Each structure stands twice: as C-alpha cells, then as structure tokens.
Amino acid sequence: MTFQIHSLSPTAAEIAGLDCSRALPPETLEALRAALKEHPVICIRDQHLDAPGLGAFARRLGPLEKQDRSAFCHPDDSDILILSNDRRADGSQIGIVDAGDFWHSDSSHMSEPCRYTMLYAVQNPIKGGDTHYIDMRKVYEALPASLKNEIAGCEAVHHVSKTLNPRVTVSAERAGAADYYKSRETATKSVTQPMVRTHPESGEQALYISPRFTIAIAGMDDAEAQPLLDELFRFMFSNPAWQYTHKWRDNDLVIWDNACLNHMAGGGYEYPDVRRMHRATVAGDRPFYRAS
Numbered sequence: 483m484t485f486q487i488h489s490l491s492p493t494a495a496e497i498a499g500l501d502c503s504r505a506l507p508p509e510t511l512e513a514l515r516a517a518l519k520e521h522p523v524i525c526i527r528d529q530h531l532d533a534p535g536l537g538a539f540a541r542r543l544g545p546l547e548k549q550d551r552s553a554f555c556h557p558d559d560s561d562i563l564i565l566s567n568d569r570r571a572d573g574s575q576i577g578i579v580d581a582g583d584f585w586h587s588d589s590s591h592m593s594e595p596c597r598y599t600m601l602y603a604v605q606n607p608i609k610g611g612d613t614h615y616i617d618m619r620k621v622y623e624a625l626p627a628s629l630k631n632e633i634a635g636c637e638a639v640h641h642v643s644k645t646l647n648p649r650v651t652v653s654a655e656r657a658g659a660a661d662y663y664k665s666r667e668t669a670t671k672s673v674t675q676p677m678v679r680t681h682p683e684s685g686e687q688a689l690y691i692s693p694r695f696t697i698a699i700a701g702m703d704d705a706e707a708q709p710l711l712d713e714l715f716r717f718m719f720s721n722p723a724w725q726y727t728h729k730w731r732d733n734d735l736v737i738w739d740n741a742c743l744n745h746m747a748g749g750g751y752e753y754p755d756v757r758r759m760h761r762a763t764v765a766g767d768r769p770f771y772r773a774s
C-alpha cells in the first residue's frame with residue numbers, strides 16, 4: 483500500500499490514500515514512522531474507524547497506555563479515551579471536557595510518557611475546536627547559546643496537579659475538577675524530566691518543558707528557577723513560524739510525536755455545539771538527554 487504525503491508546514495504533513503482500518507504491510511508502517519520523524523504532526527484524511535479499529539491501528543505503532551479515567555474510556559475498547567463536551571440525557575459528561583486546555587506534551591508527568599498520540603475526529607463543532615502545536619525542536623534550535631548552556635543536562639519537575647501550578651487554572655466546566663486536582667497534589671508524585679530531550683530516532687534536540695506540567699527545576703531554588711522557566715516559556719511563544727494549527731475535518735486521524743512537540747486544545751465552542759474525539763496513546767520510553 484502506498485500513500486501520498488504533502489507538507490502542511492515545516493512541522494505538519496497530511497497523508498491521503500491510506501486506509502488505516504486495514505492491515506498495513508511493514509513497509510507502509512515504516513514509511514509512516516519515517517514521515518513522523520520529519521513531520522511530527524501527521525494528519526491522515528478520510529478514515530472510518532470505530533473505537534476497536536482505532537485501537538487496532540494505534541497498536542501497530544506500539545502498546546497503548548492504560549487509561550486511568552475509566553468513566554471516559556470507550557465501552558468497546560478501554561484503551562480509547564473519549565474527549566467530548568457532549569452530555570447524556572441526565573446531563574452527565576460522556577467524555578473529558580477540558581482535555582489539553584493548556585500547552586503540554588502528553589503525560590510528561592509520568593516517568594515514561596506516551597510517545598505518540600492519535601486523535602480521531604468523530605464530530606467537529608461548527609465553530610472552534612482547533613488543535614495547536616509548537617515544534618519544540620525549532621524552539622531549542624533558536625534558543626540563545628547562553629540559555630542552551632544553562633539548561634543542558636538540567637531536569638525539570640513535572641506534576642499532574644493543576645492546583646500546584648500557578649501557570650494554569652482549573653476548568654469550571656468539569657464537575658469535581660478542583661477536588662480531583664487537589665487530591666492529586668499528594669496522591670501523585672512528581673517526576674523529573676530532562677529539560678532538553680534528545681529524539682530517540684533522529685537525535686535532534688527539543689526543549690522538553692510545558693506550562694501545563696512543568697512546575698520547577700530540580701535542585702534549583704524557585705527564586706532562580708521560576709524566572710528561568712518564564713523566560714523559556716516566553717521564548718517558546720515568540721515565533722509563530724514554530725506553530726501549526728490543525729483545523730479538523732470529520733474523519734481526520736492525527737498522529738503526533740510527543741518527544742518534540744507541545745500542543746493545546748484551542749477550545750472556542752460551546753455545548754450544544756458538540757466536539758467528540760477518540761484518543762489513543764502509544765506508550766513510550768524514559769526521555770533522555772544526550773549532548774550533541
């Protein structure tokens with residue numbers, strides 16, 4: 483099976499002519515992996531995947547992360563998470579309503595964060611619902627040498643609790659969210675991650691911090707660490723050329739590589755304008771830094 487690929491930006495590309503519901507030969511999967519190495523955001527158009535079909539395709543790239551929010555797992559495949567603002571007749575949420583509302587790399591608060599994330603657009607809202615990406619390879623590449631030297635070999639502290647992080651807020655849309663994040667403050671341990679992450683296949687370096695999950699720098703007083711993080715975050719947003727915004731079509735399947743990106747759900751839609759995405763996350767290894 484061959485497919486056509488063309489670039490949407492230096493960071494993103496789209497693929498046509500690939501049917502992810504079918505078994506794919508090894509050379510097609512290899513070509514997909516190669517495409518992801520060059521363009522860490524890949525959109526495969528016009529897919530028709532039920533939840534088990536999405537799960538089966540995602541497992542071709544590796545084992546999937548287990549989801550801990552069972553209330554929002556798909557009943558037909560528990561590795562598929564429902565992200566949605568849709569509600570049942572009794573008013574309860576069918577999926578996670580505030581997923582990804584601040585810039586982050588998926589599950590960097592875990593010691594072995596997921597490597598690839600796949601989102602399949604089941605239903606797009608009439609308005610809004612874009613997903614934004616920043617290519618953290620480009621950010622790192624452009625960092626002044628003094629900042630590169632300052633963070634080389636440093637580790638940052640990542641934590642899942644929003645209530646420990648003054649750079650983010652807790653969505654009022656999600657029932658019980660404040661209590662949930664409060665309980666996570668002590669129930670979940672922080673992890674440290676390299677501030678510069680070396681890509682395991684290409685060897686490229688990427689800045690590996692995020693406003694959502696990074697709350698401190700290991701072994702550095704906050705008086706020094708917080709202004710440094712602020713400076714890095716300001717720099718990260720300083721050039722629109724490092725960003726790509728995906729405007730979803732129905733049946734888009736987007737795959738991205740968390741090793742070298744931050745992303746964020748753009749929001750901008752309101753119930754009863756419904757957005758429904760199905761998400762699979764491919765497990766990853768421990769991030770590392772190797773000096774170049």
Ligand SMILES: [Fe+2]
Pocket residue numbers: 581582586587588745
């Ligand atoms: Fe995310």
